[in-house]
Each structure stands twice: as structure tokens, then as C-alpha cells.
Amino acid sequence: MRTITLLLAISFFPVPALAQKANPYIKLLGRTERLRLAFDQTSPLIPALVQTCDPKATAEAVRESGGYAGRPVGSVLPVRAFLETLEALAGRDEVVRVEATPPKQPVLDLSRPDVKADLVEAGTDLPFPFDGRGVIAALVDTGVDYEHESFGRKTRVQKIWDQAFATGEPPPGQDTGALCDREDILRGMAGCDSIDIVGHGTHVAATMAGSGDKYRGMAPRADIMAVASIDFVLLVESCRWLFDQAQALGRPMVINLSLGGHYGPHDGTDLESFALSAMTGPGMIIVAAAGNEGSDYIHLGYDPQGATGKTIFHVYSGFDVSSALFTVWHETSAELEFAVGVQTAAELDETEFIPATGTPRTFDLQDGGRGLGQVYFQPGGSPDPGNGKMQLDIVVEPSDIAYQGNPDGYIWYLKVRGTGEFDAWSAAAGFLTPPARFSERADNGLIPGDNHKSLGAPALAPGVIAVASYATRDHWTDHQGNLQEHPETTPGDISFFSSHGPTTDPEGTGHKPEIAAPGEFIIAAMSKSTGELSEGTKITEDEIDYLAMRGTSMACPHAAGVVALLLQMEPDLDPEQVRQILQVTARSDEHTGTDLPNHVWGYGKIDAHEAVARALGVGICAEDIECADGYRCSKENRCKKIEEGCGCGGEAGSILVGLITLVLILMRSAHARGHGHVTCRR
Numbered sequence: 001m002r003t004i005t006l007l008l009a010i011s012f013f014p015v016p017a018l019a020q021k022a023n024p025y026i027k028l029l030g031r032t033e034r035l036r037l038a039f040d041q042t043s044p045l046i047p048a049l050v051q052t053c054d055p056k057a058t059a060e061a062v063r064e065s066g067g068y069a070g071r072p073v074g075s076v077l078p079v080r081a082f083l084e085t086l087e088a089l090a091g092r093d094e095v096v097r098v099e100a101t102p103p104k105q106p107v108l109d110l111s112r113p114d115v116k117a118d119l120v121e122a123g124t125d126l127p128f129p130f131d132g133r134g135v136i137a138a139l140v141d142t143g144v145d146y147e148h149e150s151f152g153r154k155t156r157v158q159k160i161w162d163q164a165f166a167t168g169e170p171p172p173g174q175d176t177g178a179l180c181d182r183e184d185i186l187r188g189m190a191g192c193d194s195i196d197i198v199g200h201g202t203h204v205a206a207t208m209a210g211s212g213d214k215y216r217g218m219a220p221r222a223d224i225m226a227v228a229s230i231d232f233v234l235l236v237e238s239c240r241w242l243f244d245q246a247q248a249l250g251r252p253m254v255i256n257l258s259l260g261g262h263y264g265p266h267d268g269t270d271l272e273s274f275a276l277s278a279m280t281g282p283g284m285i286i287v288a289a290a291g292n293e294g295s296d297y298i299h300l301g302y303d304p305q306g307a308t309g310k311t312i313f314h315v316y317s318g319f320d321v322s323s324a325l326f327t328v329w330h331e332t333s334a335e336l337e338f339a340v341g342v343q344t345a346a347e348l349d350e351t352e353f354i355p356a357t358g359t360p361r362t363f364d365l366q367d368g369g370r371g372l373g374q375v376y377f378q379p380g381g382s383p384d385p386g387n388g389k390m391q392l393d394i395v396v397e398p399s400d401i402a403y404q405g406n407p408d409g410y411i412w413y414l415k416v417r418g419t420g421e422f423d424a425w426s427a428a429a430g431f432l433t434p435p436a437r438f439s440e441r442a443d444n445g446l447i448p449g450d451n452h453k454s455l456g457a458p459a460l461a462p463g464v465i466a467v468a469s470y471a472t473r474d475h476w477t478d479h480q481g482n483l484q485e486h487p488e489t490t491p492g493d494i495s496f497f498s499s500h501g502p503t504t505d506p507e508g509t510g511h512k513p514e515i516a517a518p519g520e521f522i523i524a525a526m527s528k529s530t531g532e533l534s535e536g537t538k539i540t541e542d543e544i545d546y547l548a549m550r551g552t553s554m555a556c557p558h559a560a561g562v563v564a565l566l567l568q569m570e571p572d573l574d575p576e577q578v579r580q581i582l583q584v585t586a587r588s589d590e591h592t593g594t595d596l597p598n599h600v601w602g603y604g605k606i607d608a609h610e611a612v613a614r615a616l617g618v619g620i621c622a623e624d625i626e627c628a629d630g631y632r633c634s635k636e637n638r639c640k641k642i643e644e645g646c647g648c649g650g651e652a653g654s655i656l657v658g659l660i661t662l663v664l665i666l667m668r669s670a671h672a673r674g675h676g677h678v679t680c681r682r
Contacts (some may be wrong), residue, residue: 021090022098024327024378024393025263027360028084029100031376034397036431038103039233045080045098047233049271051385052077054094061085061092068175070237076275078237080176097385099271102430103231104261106142106200106552107289107456111207111472111518115558116609117218120565123573130612132219132564134571136249137209138242139557140235141201143194143228145527146185148202149339149544150210150217152225157205158182161241162228167196171241176234178456183577194228199530201226203549204258206525208557209564215523215546218561218608219568222405225253231431232259235458236275243284252283252567256560257464258553260291260456262298262435263427265329267505269386273461281461282572287465287560291456291499291550294600297438297449300414301423304336308417309447313426315412317403321430324396326414329389329504330356334420336509338373342367344409346466350377352440353417356390357382372410373398387505396427396436413560414438423453423504452599454499456514461574465563465582466512467520468593468602469495469555474550476523479540484548486521493591494600495520498552501599513602515582516592517562519555523547561610566615585610585620613639 017677029036029046045067052058055077059069065088067081075096081089089095108212112118113197123129143164146157160180161171168178181370196202209224210217210483225245227238239255246253264270268277277335280286300311315324332337342365354377365372373396373552380391394414402410416422426435438449459466474489488496494516501512532538539546547598559582566573566581588594597603613619617628618639624632627639634640 013338020380020382021095022087022112022275023100024380024391025102026083026086026100026429028376028378028393028395030087031360031362031378031436032395032397034323035319035395035429038231039464044082046083046086047078047080048086049236049275050077050079050098050102051075051096051271052094053096057094058089058092061089066447071173071240073236073240075276075280076178076236076271078234082536083228099265100431101272102261102427102612103233104235104259105428106198107258107260107292107429107551111558112216113474114518115218116607117561117565119609120612121220124609126618127616128611130565130568132209132222132568134251134563135217135219135222135564135567136225136246136253137222137256137541137560137564138225138253139201139205139208140229140238140242141204141258141259142198142230142430143196143201143527144205144224144226145155145196145202145525145529146192147188148206148525148527150206150215151213152211155185156209156211156222157185157224158402159225160185160194160228160350161238161244162194164228164230165197166192166228173175174237174241191604194486195529196228196527197529199527199547200258200553202230202527203524203547204553204557207522208256208561210525212544214541216526217524218558219564222564236272239276239515240279240558241284243279246284252571254285254287254560254563254567256557257286257288257458259329259426260289260459262425262455262456262462263291263325263327265384265387265391266423266425266453266460266503267387268460268462268503268509270457271386272458275461276458276461280575282574283567284562285567285573285578286463286565287466287467287556288459289466289556290305290459290466292497292551293453293454293456294451294498294500295496296435296454297440297451298426298435299423299451299453300449301421301436301453302447303421304416304418306419308415310415310445311412311447311449312413312441313436313449314439315436316402316434316538317398317400319430319433321433322403323429323433325427325429326394326424326436327427328356328392328422328424332383332388334390334418334422336416336418336420336422338392338394340394341365341415342372342402342415343411343413351377353415354379354392356380357393367410370401371399372402377478385438401417451500453502453504455501456499460503460512462507462573463507465514465559465575465579466602467552467556467559468513468516469498469552470599470605471495471520472518473521476521476539478536479538482536483534489520492589495550498600507541509603510579511597514579515559515586515602515606516604517555517558518604519552519558520550522550522554523548559606562606562611565608565612569612569615581611581615582606582666585614597634
């Protein structure tokens with residue numbers, strides 16, 4: 001991880017003179033109406049990020065064209081603009097690159113003691129207890145039912161920027177959504193009509209900071225702020241706004257991002273990753289879900305070695321976009337071409353082979369006059385400004401007769417020929433559209449997809465802590481008194497859905513994921529505006545409703561809540577310090593094994609008690625300097641109190657330890673990637 005302060009300029013690769021500026025997705029939005037269904041149809045403005053050497057001039061150009069420009073994060077400017085404006089920005093001298101991406105998707109009575117947060121709140125073997133008091137636990141999610149009992153009799157929810165459903169004025173400096181401030185929230189629905197119709201955000205917030213008796217969060221006295229969204233297209237602006245609120249109050253904040261997507265290079269060089277990394281720093285931490293694609297074959301990568309490889313893939317219907325979106329990346333030295341086709345027992349129709357250096361092409365595939373769908377190729381044409389690799393986006397839009405499971409047996413495939421390695425990911429084309437899946441078939445010379453490198457954005461961003469999921473529950477009794485059992489779940493073991501690392505640049509992003517936390521099945525607050533997500537998941541205790549949910553979305557707030565406990569103890573901890581504490585105190589067992597870190601568990605299972613003890617200088621250690629005043633590192637590698645001979649033992653020593661802040665000697669590294677700086681040509 002890297003240390004950086006707010007608004008510090010971001011370092012980038014040198015930009016080739018002929019490099020592409022607008023990423024292929026922007027160009028695809030101009031070619032296919034189906035992709036544009038992923039965005040708000042009430043507004044023609046497309047959210048994007050612009051890397052610019054002159055944010056002021058670029059912002060003025062966007063506003064003059066009828067768009068919106070937000071506050072820059074270093075050299076990254078968040079905008080919402082007409083599609084033609086985004087394409088025009090790529091022609092401006094001060095603009096280095098313009099990136100748009102598809103919308104992202106949302107990805108504790110047993111889990112709390114498993115993480116040992118109960119020991120931290122009780123102050124067991126600590127100088128004093130910690131419960132998140134004074135820290136702001138924030139989230140960008142589907143909303144928060146701020147009136148739920150899990151958030152206190154006088155709700156601890158302080159502010160909500162609702163970008164989805166609430167009515168009212170937007171926050172100062174913003175042009176969308178509605179702001180519910182503390183006064184509005186205390187007036188109830190008469191003052192703040194923000195709701196959580198999905199229920200995901202309420203559950204996440206309660207896992208992180210709920211204060212119920214039985215289903216209690218990790219940091220039950222932390223205050224809460226939220227950005228409510230459905231598509232998360234304003235992610236950078238949302239996180240910037242949340243950190244601004246914390247700074248104005250002079251308080252530390254951890255932001256939970258239980259969401260993710262797979263469009264991009266998966267190496268942390270995309271503009272969103274850069275911007276999120278840049279805004280973290282002392283007292284400003286971001287924690288993100290690793291992703292739920294651990295059992296889905298959304299990745300494909302190999303070297304054809306001069307031959308032609310073929311892989312089956314499945315596209316699903318009935319959703320907002322119902323298309324496949326593949327993003328392919330390879331080094332400039334590779335010589336590769338790609339084609340898409342349809343078969344039954346035999347191949348029926350196929351596109352031409354297209355290289356990443358080629359020109360945009362569209363193909364209509366047919367079976368004897370029956371339309372099977374359209375295929376769009378959008379090559380980057382030149383090296384990407386962020387990482388110097390070649391990019392090719394492919395969109396497959398099947399007709400109604402050619403989706404997965406069709407009665408005629410139509411099957412889609414991707415062919416790759418040439419030399420050199422590539423990585424391809426299937427990204428969700430819309431908020432409600434699941435990504436296409438590569439097949440695991442390896443018969444008749446077919447090459448299967450895999451679940452490697454399935455950790456998504458923003459978890460792969462440098463400086464953002466990525467959280468994997470393991471199980472703590474496989475059964476419960478629902479609100480109707482029925483026993484719900486899940487034999488596919490093994491308590492203590494990694495969740496089958498938890499996404500795998502590594503990234504494509506582990507040296508730049510750091511090891512991913514960093515840590516694993518409970519994410520299956522977690523019982524936490526149920527929003528009054530939602531229903532059961534599936535039968536048998538609603539639990540009622542003392543007339544209060546809860547939901548049982550699973551996902552890395554549920555693991556992430558466990559880790560974020562533990563970070564809130566650390567920030568209560570030391571408000572100026574930076575991402576690298578937090579990462580080091582979580583890594584060195586992670587625990588292993590028969591499920592994780594001892595070969596850690598790895599790309600499934602990260603460094604192991606999170607341990608809140610050991611993390612807080614380590615940060616205080618009263619936990620595990622390697623040498624005396626890692627222990628608090630009055631403690632020494634014992635031969636058991638734990639900081640033990642010196643009872644005699646130092647004047648700091650006994651009652652006086654206990655008081656002293658209660659007053660000191662942590663003594664940590666941790667490696668600190670810079671946030672900047674060290675890849676060079678933007679070269680601005682006028």
C-alpha cells in the first residue's frame with residue numbers, strides 16, 4: 001500500500017504520442033443502443049473520469065457543452081457529459097485519457113465472536129475497550145433504513161446523499177440526488193424520504209456498525225454516513241464527498257464498498273483505481289469486497305502459441321442489457337486476433353478475426369437467414385495510456401433465439417489465434433445483467449475459462465483493502481419457524497463464491513486479497529422497504545426483522561468495522577499501517593492452511609482483538625520496539641508488561657498504558673506508483 005495525502009497529484013505512465021485517449025467502452029456506447037440501457041434513461045449524460053493536465057480548463061469545456069464537472073482528485077476529473085462531449089474531450093491537448101465503465105453491482109451473532117470483536121468491545125486483555133466511538137463508518141451502497149433499531153434509539157446515521165430515490169436538494173457542489181442531513185434524518189420520513197428498496201446497504205451498515213443486542217456490528221458506537229445509489233456510476237464523487245464530510249468534522253472515516261465490476265485491466269492503472277488510491281491517507285481508509293465470482297468462470301487467459309484456441313461462453317437473457325461484454329488486454333509484443341461464432345453440433349457462422357490494433361467492426365451472425373445476433377469489436381488501436389497494453393472490447397448481443405438455454409441449441413464461442421499471452425474478463429454490461437460465463441468444457445480441444453484473477457474493481461486498487469469471504473453459518477430458523485439449512489456451506493471454510501487474486505500487477509497493487517472475513521451467512525438488519533431476497537432468509541427476533549445474506553459484500557463490512565476500531569485508537573492510521581496490522585495479526589487454522597498469504601485467503605482470517613492489541617503495543621511482536629512503554633517482547637513473541645525495575649509496572653503502569661497511544665514501527669511506502677509522470681503537450 002502507499003501513503004498519500006488528499007489532492008496529491010497522481011503519477012502515471014508516460015503517454016505515447018499516438019496513444020488512445022477515449023477508452024473503447026465510450027466508443028461502444030456510440031455504436032450499440034443496448035449498452036446504453038445500463039445508464040439512467042432520464043438523463044443523456046454519461047458518467048466518466050478524465051485525466052487532465054488542466055482540470056479547470058477541461059471542467060469549463062464540459063460545462064459549456066451542457067455537462068457537469070465535479071471536484072478533481074489530483075489530475076482525475078469526474079464528469080457527466082453527452083457522449084459526443086466525451087469523444088470531443090479526447091481531442092483536447094490537456095486531456096490525457098477519458099474512461100467510462102459499465103455500472104457496478106452490489107456484490108452477526110456467530111461472525112462477531114469469530115472475528116473477536118466482542119473481546120475488543122469488552123476490553124479483554126486491553127488497556128480499555130473499543131467500540132468505534134468517534135469514528136465515522138461510511139458506505140456507498142443501496143441505501144440505509146436509518147430508522148432500523150440496529151442503528152440506535154436516536155439513530156447514529158448522520159447524513160445520506162441519496163442518488164436514487166429521495167426528493168430534495170442535492171449536496172452543495174453536486175447536481176444530482178438529494179441530501180438528508182442530521183436534522184432531516186431526526187424528523188423521520190417527513191424530513192428524509194431516503195429508502196433502501198434493495199436492502200443490501202442496510203444489511204451492510206448494520207454488519208459494520210449495528211448496535212443491536214444479538215445481531216451486533218463490529219463497531220457498534222461508530223457514527224454512520226451513506227451514499228445511496230443503484231448503479232454506483234458516481235463512485236469517485238461519492239467517496240470524495242464522504243471524506244469531505246469527515247474532514248469538515250475533523251474525524252477519521254472508513255468507507256465500505258461492497259460492490260464491484262470487472263471492466264478494465266485489473267492492474268490498478270485505470271482512472272477509478274488511481275482516484276480512489278489518491279484520496280486515501282491518514283484517517284481515510286477504503287475497504288472493498290473482493291467479488292463474488294470465485295465459482296464463475298469470468299476469466300480467460302493463455303498463449304495460443306501460433307495455433308487457434310476456442311472457448312465456449314454463455315450469455316443470459318431477461319435483464320436490463322442482456323449482452324456479453326468482454327474486455328481483452330495483452331502486451332504490445334503479442335500478435336493476437338479474436339473472432340466470435342455460433343455453433344450447434346457444427347459451427348454455423350463466425351466473424352472475421354480482429355486484432356486489438358485494428359478498426360471497429362460489426363458483424364451480423366445468421367443461421368440460414370435466421371438472425372442470431374450482432375457482434376461489435378472495438379479495438380483500442382494503440383497502447384493504453386495507463387499501462388501501455390493493448391485493449392480490445394467485444395460486445396455480443398444475441399437475438400431472442402440465441403441466449404443460453406435456447407431450444408435450438410445455439411452455442412456461442414470465442415476463438416483466439418496468434419502468439420503471446422492475453423487476459424480477458426467478462427464484465428457485467430448492466431446493473432441487473434450477470435456477466436457472461438466462459439465454459440469449463442475442455443473436450444474436443446476446447447480451452448476452458450477459469451476463476452483466476454477474478455478479484456474485481458475497486459478492490460484491486462492500490463491502497464484499498466480487499467476482503468475475501470469465509471462461512472460462519474450454514475443453518476438458521478426463519479421468521480415462520482422453519483429450519484433453513486445449506487449443506488453446500490462449511491462453517492470456517494472459504495466461501496465458494498469468494499473471488500480469487502492475483503491482479504495482473506501484484507507488485508503495483510500489492511497482494512490481493514489482503515484478508516478474509518465472515519461473509520456466509522450473516523444475519524443483520526432488514527430494511528423495511530424490502531422483502532426477502534429469497535425464501536427463508538427473513539428472521540424475526542423481538543418483533544425486529546433481520547435478513548440472512550451471503551457474499552463478499554457481507555465480509556467487507558466486518559473488515560471495515562475492525563478498521564473503525566483501529567481508527568478509534570489511532571485516528572491517523574494510514575492505509576499501509578492498517579494493512580500491515582491486519583496482515584501480521586491474521587490467523588490461520590485447518591481451513592486456511594499454513595501456506596499464507598495466497599490468492600484465496602489473503603493473509604488469513606481477520607482477528608479484531610489481535611489487531612487492536614498489536615496497534616496498542618500489547619499484542620504480538622517480534623522485538624521490544626513494537627511494544628508499548630512498560631512492555632517488552634517476550635520469548636513467546638507477545639508484548640508483556642514489565643512488573644519490576646522500570647517504574648512502569650503495577651497500577652501506575654496500567655494507568656500509563658491507558659494514556660499512551662500506539663507505538664508502531666511499520667514500513668511505509670508512497671502511494672505513487674513510480675511509473676513516471678504525465679507529459680502534457682500543448
